[in-house]
Amino acid sequence: MTNIVELLLPLFVGAPLLLGGILFVVPRHHPLQLIMGMGSLLALLGGAIVLLILTFDGTILVHQIALWPGGISIPFVADSFSSLILVVAAIVSVISFQYMIASGEAQSPFIASLVLILAGGVGGALLTADLFNLFVFIEVMLLPSYGLLLFLSRRGDMAASRLYVTVNLLASTLFLAGVGLIYAVQGTVNLAALAGAGDDPATAIATAVCLGALAVKAAVFPVHGWLARAYGSASPAVAALFSGLHTKVAVYIVYRISSVVFEGDGAWMTAIMVVAALTLAVGAFVALGESEIRPLMLFQMVSGIGFILIGVALFTPAGLTAGIVYMVHHMVVMASLLLIASAIEQTYGSGRLDRVAGLRTREPLLTAAFVISALSLAGLPPFSGFVAKYALVLASAGAGQVLIAGLLIIVSLLSLMSLMRVWADVFNGKRHKDVELLAAEERIRQREGLFDGVVIDSDAAAAEAARALEQHGPPRGVLASGDPHDHRGTRIPLRLVIPALMLSGLSVGLGFGGEFLLQLAEHASSALIDTSDYVEAVMGR
């Protein structure tokens, strides 16, 4: 079984790429697009789960491409860490794609292909153990992302897409320069052959160039500014997809490089610690001042990247375990919150805290999903956030970093505060008089394929609003006040809420199954602490 799976490892890259290529020639509205897209993402998830089961006991699956001897070939490696992240990335892809189908975005040209190619790139980036190959797979991830941004940029806002492409291209160029420098010093870019090479100052600096480029991609302070702008005007489902994949893959590679090349060398880890602490504090502070749901969530995401990096900066078994748990938790919960934000934006036409109000009585299911995800992000039991934050605080205190432990708790309170603002304004606020009209305008825009800035004729909007009131009419009639804005009918279709509900359900599951998640992460972190098995397996010795 193990041998067969080892041989099939390149399929995690090859199959999605091939199927994505095939889907390019399938007609745009053919049902095969969605069936094959969803089917292959589910197959990827299934395959990733198989990998996770096989690597659970510490086995490391290696496939040397073209069966060249170890050290010369490009190796594909699956250990418990990469399998775990691959599983979560596949879950996020499946659910984001499900949201795209539900919202009709998957009807845009080539979406299924682009998502599949993106998934293939993620698979490659997580599994490869060759730095140059890693660069290639990062590009394979980025190119379909540019396409997704272009095709689904509903706001007619190309400026953000331009920013995204240029920032990522600059970071990729920097990463490539780092790979070139590593090759200049060591004569190899095979990650296993570089094991422990961080002792050599020249190699350490060359690797630090790579880490710097990855920091840009992961949106670490002080190079985090592009994230909220670029993802803020992408299609919301795309933002959710990217949040689960792009930044987390960058963080995954930081974990891998720190453990294999630097072997947790103290000075470098202190540098990561400082940057991580600043990232998590700055992200949470900026989120407090945002006035729209999505940018607020995106800065929470920046803050979360800081939390994850604290884990690797501690570089103790407990720290790495907590960091990995946090990464899993954050991928799930962030995607859930972004999908909630997108459901609100697509239905009510705006994500501004002062323009949407009173969703608590109007959208009970969405409110449930939001409450679970928000409390989970803040770190309250019984959700996954509690397990992750508790483990991380304990690990920081255990490693003697009491200040960091305190900072984690204070920043969690700040996160809670900004989420409370969303709750108070959007969910619990008084019903804004214009909400009905805003929602009607948005529906007209969507129906006629207009951009967000377009001004809708007020008569048409009023007619649409009245029609909607009639159609979705309140189940128990208009309230006694007779105010037509006061009724309780839901506006957000169930199909847009289900993806977020599934993810928040997963967060609850990971919270109750915290022991299981910790156990998985412990296996993953032990492979990071002691890399000798990894090196042996990859080098074929």
Add this chain to the structure above:
Amino acid sequence: MSLALSIGVLAAAGVFLVLQRGMIRIILGFVLLTHAVNLLIIAAGGVSRRDAPFFGGDTSQAADPLPQAFVLTAIVIAFAITVVLATFAVVGRRDDDTEDVNGSRSQNGVDGELEAQLDSEHESGGERR
């Protein structure tokens, strides 16, 4: 030495261009930057650090094939992304904030690509006059 100098000049010129206004200048800047990195990788080659991987043999007369393979791949990728960037230079010119035509972005959305193009041509033509 000459290689190091040309990498330095290319990188400096690339950074300068990337920091300029206008998408076309930014694209050209990235082209120069990728050239600098490609030269860096070529410069990183060297066979003295290891023996031939197979069959032994004398490597003193051989070139290092690995950086050449790297650069070949990197050139193809850079080419693809340059095309994407060039697309961004011509699509949606109305909201190109790298261009800063009159300092303010249009408040109204765009009905169609053609209209946008006509408008932007009209605007730029009007400015020239």
